Each structure stands twice: as structure tokens, then as C-alpha cells.
Amino acid sequence: MKAVITGAEAVAHAVRVVNPDVISAYPITPQTHIIEKLAELSERGEIKAKFIRVEAEISAIAVVIGATAQGVRAFTATSSHGLLYMHELLHWTAGGRLPVVMAVANRAVGAPWNIWCDQQDMLSQRDTGWMQVFASSAQEAMDLIPISYLVAERTFLPVMVGLDGFILSHTAEPTELITPSEVEEFLPPPDYPLRLSHHDPFTLWPILEPNLYHRQRYDLFKDHQKALKAWKSAFKRWEEITRRGYRAVETYNTEGAKAAFITAGAVSDTVKYALDNLFKNEKVGLVKLRLFRPFPYDDIREICAPFEKVIVLDRAVSYGAEGIFSQEIRSALGGACPVQCCVISMGGKDITPEEIAAVYEKASKIPEGVVIWS
Amino acid sequence: MELKRLKEQMEPGHLACAGCGAALAMKLATKALGEKLRVVIPASCWSIIVGRHPDTTLKVPVIHSTFEVAPSIAAGIRAALDALGQKEVTVMVWAGDGSTYDIGFASLSAAAERDEDIIYVCYDNEAYMNTGIQRSSSTPYGAWTTTTPYGKRKHKKEIIEVMKAHRIPYIATATVAYPEDMIRKFKKAKEIRGFRFILVLSPCCPGWGIKESETVLISRLAVESGLFPLLEIEKGKLSITHQPSFIPVKDYIAPQKRFAALTEKDVREIEELVRQRWERLRREEA
Numbered sequence A: 001m002k003a004v005i006t007g008a009e010a011v012a013h014a015v016r017v018v019n020p021d022v023i024s025a026y027p028i029t030p031q032t033h034i035i036e037k038l039a040e041l042s043e044r045g046e047i048k049a050k051f052i053r054v055e056a057e058i059s060a061i062a063v064v065i066g067a068t069a070q071g072v073r074a075f076t077a078t079s080s081h082g083l084l085y086m087h088e089l090l091h092w093t094a095g096g097r098l099p100v101v102m103a104v105a106n107r108a109v110g111a112p113w114n115i116w117c118d119q120q121d122m123l124s125q126r127d128t129g130w131m132q133v134f135a136s137s138a139q140e141a142m143d144l145i146p147i148s149y150l151v152a153e154r155t156f157l158p159v160m161v162g163l164d165g166f167i168l169s170h171t172a173e174p175t176e177l178i179t180p181s182e183v184e185e186f187l188p189p190p191d192y193p194l195r196l197s198h199h200d201p202f203t204l205w206p207i208l209e210p211n212l213y214h215r216q217r218y219d220l221f222k223d224h225q226k227a228l229k230a231w232k233s234a235f236k237r238w239e240e241i242t243r244r245g246y247r248a249v250e251t252y253n254t255e256g257a258k259a260a261f262i263t264a265g266a267v268s269d270t271v272k273y274a275l276d277n278l279f280k281n282e283k284v285g286l287v288k289l290r291l292f293r294p295f296p297y298d299d300i301r302e303i304c305a306p307f308e309k310v311i312v313l314d315r316a317v318s319y320g321a322e323g324i325f326s327q328e329i330r331s332a333l334g335g336a337c338p339v340q341c342c343v344i345s346m347g348g349k350d351i352t353p354e355e356i357a358a359v360y361e362k363a364s365k366i367p368e369g370v371v372i373w374s
Numbered sequence B: 001m002e003l004k005r006l007k008e009q010m011e012p013g014h015l016a017c018a019g020c021g022a023a024l025a026m027k028l029a030t031k032a033l034g035e036k037l038r039v040v041i042p043a044s045c046w047s048i049i050v051g052r053h054p055d056t057t058l059k060v061p062v063i064h065s066t067f068e069v070a071p072s073i074a075a076g077i078r079a080a081l082d083a084l085g086q087k088e089v090t091v092m093v094w095a096g097d098g099s100t101y102d103i104g105f106a107s108l109s110a111a112a113e114r115d116e117d118i119i120y121v122c123y124d125n126e127a128y129m130n131t132g133i134q135r136s137s138s139t140p141y142g143a144w145t146t147t148t149p150y151g152k153r154k155h156k157k158e159i160i161e162v163m164k165a166h167r168i169p170y171i172a173t174a175t176v177a178y179p180e181d182m183i184r185k186f187k188k189a190k191e192i193r194g195f196r197f198i199l200v201l202s203p204c205c206p207g208w209g210i211k212e213s214e215t216v217l218i219s220r221l222a223v224e225s226g227l228f229p230l231l232e233i234e235k236g237k238l239s240i241t242h243q244p245s246f247i248p249v250k251d252y253i254a255p256q257k258r259f260a261a262l263t264e265k266d267v268r269e270i271e272e273l274v275r276q277r278w279e280r281l282r283r284e285e286a
């Protein structure tokens, strides 16, 4: 069944169908609609989850950590400052190997205050050990929730699902609603071997001496790498059940293209529109990064190496360096193809198709390494 | 005596300093609560005391928490246990005064306001001991710490009053010198549903400058001098569970090196605090 719903409603619908036992969250724009919807469903008894209304985001993620360590599925969502406020426990979740899934309605961070979209919130949490995927439509935001639970529960690594604040979270689009039977077929009930139990008591996360700690971190590192496979097989399985396919890296119009834009999130559609309408004389493609952690090095290399150049449209910056996606793509390509960084929009600055064309023009005139601020 | 009959949940080999009041307190608390338990421990001396992997001194499941959110982790565990139909399992937070009075104050207050079905224990050694004796808002007036080298100039936060304002079903104080009183309170707390708060005064030998053999003595003197009232507040109703003999405050202070620089005036300041506190307690009890 199709419905015209916002990205926030799409996520809430997915969570409803996945049916976790515990939800905890704290309001922040533009994520709030997700949890308002879930709070209402919980209050009306339409979902079994207990909704715990905490005093801060750090407690929301703490509740989810406690519930998951006790062996049940849990969910939270946040944005921007809420995500930053969780920072310490983001490390704790991943280090603790808890299969948590969190939706992040991507938003700029202050100061100064700004409630609109960029990806600085999530990308600044890059090194916490969470996996990261980005949606570029309400449909994708919905589908990525069960997919993320499956991967998280197979790899014992947490996942953030990023969706553009307002652009996706607040915009209604026709969306195919996922059904309980689809999710039941796709996602087995959780079974965490390390859940707390008084029949077999143990201490979770005690002090590890340096050699063992080093080893534990190595496992985390290795398991992230191995998780790439889990994502691929989850995408494939989801496609078999729903006929909606995803890839770690997706392409549009790249066959025979001499250059490509690289994006993540809803800006991809703007780029597609620009390519279709404003790039009549030149064959330029689009590479869409769906999975950011673990980073799909091989796919990026394989797809991008033939291009004469790639232009990365960044919405998160490592100050003193360049756009964060640009850095990652550059390191993946290792000189196989020039990478041009364009910071296209911070804090919700409009991105028009004409601007995409102008960026392409500009990029052809400046040397690699000079960061374009569009 | 009942104390001996109760099953031991703490095994030898903990990593506390000799004479640690907090180690003794855990031994008594877990005896009272039994094995169907979850213990949430935020950053504190107890993060160390419980043991390094693969050793653990507790025979009950333990989960380590960051410093500021132990009550929230406990709330998540509680919700999960309820979802799994394991209502009979007790969830206990075991936190220091740093977590309780300071960095975790918001999450404590919120969990109390939501009336989460957990027992929150603050083992109060009146400073950040794990990081080497720094003042907390529980450090008493006049006490030396590394960050109050000339003695703290503020009284300790009245955490019992603060918790009372949350209208939770059960509040109690206890200390290791009165083990029967402490066990009784933990057992009672176990049978009550909702948020339960127990403050356990836990002398720290290096932090307070006392001998390893003096832990129980000092905790008794704290009670008998009137500085640490043993009480219970059930659904808002206060009862004093041990009538102190009101020995001079000086007798409590003198053996502790942390109070070495106290002047006569400082002692009078503390005596005045004790007087006011008991005036209030008597009024409330009546």
C-alpha cells in the first residue's frame, strides 16, 4: 500500500513494524516528529514498546544501551545537538557491541544556532564505531530501518540512519508502506548471546588490561570491515522480499561518463535533475554514497577509477582540511582519479540544479585540492 | 544472626583498598537483595573494585556505565526485564557521590521523577576518591581534598531533602556500622515498587585519613554524633531508625586527617548544622 508521508512518518512506520520493546528519545528539531508519532502509538497501545521519556539525549541512548544489554530490541532518534550530547555513549554502544539502531534527522550544529540541514552532526561522529547509512527519500528512510536492524544484529555493531532534516523529515512523498509480514520474513527475533542473566552471571565491560583491550579494538575494526558483506546480503534479501534494491554505492548515468558528482542524501535527486536537464553536451554521472561506515572502498575504486575526475558535494567539513566525504573518497581513490571538493550547503542553504551546473564549470577551471565553497 | 544466614554474593578478591567502607557496604547490600539482581555501576572506585576481566568479585550480573547515566541504563534494563516477563529481578544502581550529587544528578532526578522501578544506592565517601580525592558537592564543611587544600567552605548538599522533594516511595540512609539496620532497609526496599533511594555512608581510609581498622568505628561515630542520621522515609513519612547518643562532633572529627585544619569556629559551624538538622528531623517526625 502506498501513502503520502514524510520521512519522519516513514521512520516511525518502520519502527512500528519492527516492533522493538523499548523506545527512548528526547525532542529536537527536526527529529521530533518521529518520536511524537511513536509516543502516540505507545500511549494508544498500538505498539508494544515502552516509551521512556528521558531528561536528555545522553539518557535516551543510555536507556537503549540498558535495554539492549538485557537482550531486547530498542530504538532512539535524534538530530544535531542531541547527537553530539550522546557522544560519550556512542563510543560506549559500539565498544559494548550493542546492535542499536538510531535515526538521525541530519541538521547543522551551532554556534550560531541553525536548525536546517547539513551532515555535520553525523559525520562528526564518524569515529565512534557506529555504522552509518544515508537515505535520500522517505522510502529509503523507511526501508533502511529494518535493514539496519538485521545488519546490526548480525554484526553486533550499532547503526545510524541519516535522513536530511526537513528536506526528508518534513516533506511528504508517496511511499510504499512496509508490512509486518515482509519484516517478519526479513528480520528474525533478536538473540543476543551476551545478555545479562543471573543464571549465568558475568560482568559486562570490566576493565581490560592493555593487550586485551587492544585485541578487543582490533575485533571491532575487523568486524566493521566484515560488516560490508552483511550490508550487501541484507540489501539483496530486502530486494528479494520487497523488490526495492539498494547498494552500498549507487550510480546514475555513469556508463561512459567522463566525470561524476558524489553525494549522499536528498541532494542526489537535485543532481539527477541537473544532469538530465542541464548537462546536454557533457556526459556526467552521479555516484551516491549510501553506506559511509563501513566505508565501501572497493566499490568506490571500481566505480570512480575510470572517471577523469569526481566532484564531491560535501555538507560536512573537517575544518583545517576539506569536506569530510572528499577526504574519504580521496583516500579511497589514492590518486586513481582527481577529487574536487565542493562544500555545497551548510545549514540548509538552498541547492539548485543551476548551482550544480555552475559548480561543474568552476571545477573545470581550478586545480585539484582547492576547496570550492559554492 | 540473620546476617550469617544470608547467602554471600560477593567473593574474596575484590580490588578495594584495605578497610574500604564501600566494599563492605556492597557485601551487605547484595546479601540482602539476593541473586536475582542487576547491578549498574557508573565510573567510580567500584568500577575498579569489582575486578579486572576475567575476574569479578560479584556473583550477580554487573554492567558498567559511564559516569552520568547509570539510572538511565538501569531504566532500560528494567524496561527490558518487564518486557521479558522477569518482574521479580531487582535492578540496582550502585553509584558514588560524584555520580549522585554532581555529574549524574540530572539522570537521577529524572529517573526518580518518572518513578522508575529501581533501587538507587549512593555509597557516599564524600569525595571523588577514584580520581585521587577531589571535592564533590557531598564533601562536608571543612574537609581537606586535593581540590580544597585549605578545607571546603561549603556544607554538603542535603541529598535526602532533594530526594524527598521527588516524592518517591522509599528513601533510607544506612552505614556499615549498623549492618542489621542496613540489611533490613535493603530487604524492605526490595519489596517496594518504584524508585527507591538509599544513601550509604562509606568511610574511605585514604580519603578521610583514617586507619584501615577504623572504618566501622568512624561510621558509628558519624551516626552517634548526629552528623549522619539513620532514617527511613516511606511514602513521605519519616522515621528515625536509630536514636543517636549525640556524642560531641569533635569525637567524630578528631580521628580523621581530612579535618586536621579545622578551627574551633569550624567545629561550632558543624555543630550548628547538626543542631538545625535534628530540629528539622524532630519536627518532621512528629
Ligand SMILES: Cc1ncc(C[n+]2csc(CCOP(=O)(O)OP(=O)(O)O)c2C)c(N)n1
Pocket: B043, B044, B045, B046, B067, B095, B096, B097, B098, B099, B100, B125, B126, B127, B128, B129, B130, B131, B136
Ligand atoms: C565524564 C567523566 N568525567 C570524569 C571522569 C573521571 N572520573 C572517574 S571516577 C570519578 C570520580 C568518582 O567519584 P564518586 O562518584 O564519588 O565515586 P568514588 O570514586 O568516590 O568511589 C571521576 C571524576 C569520568 N569517568 N567520566
Ligand SMILES: [Mg+2]
Pocket: B096, B097, B098, B123, B124, B125, B126, B127, B128, B129
Ligand atoms: Mg565518592
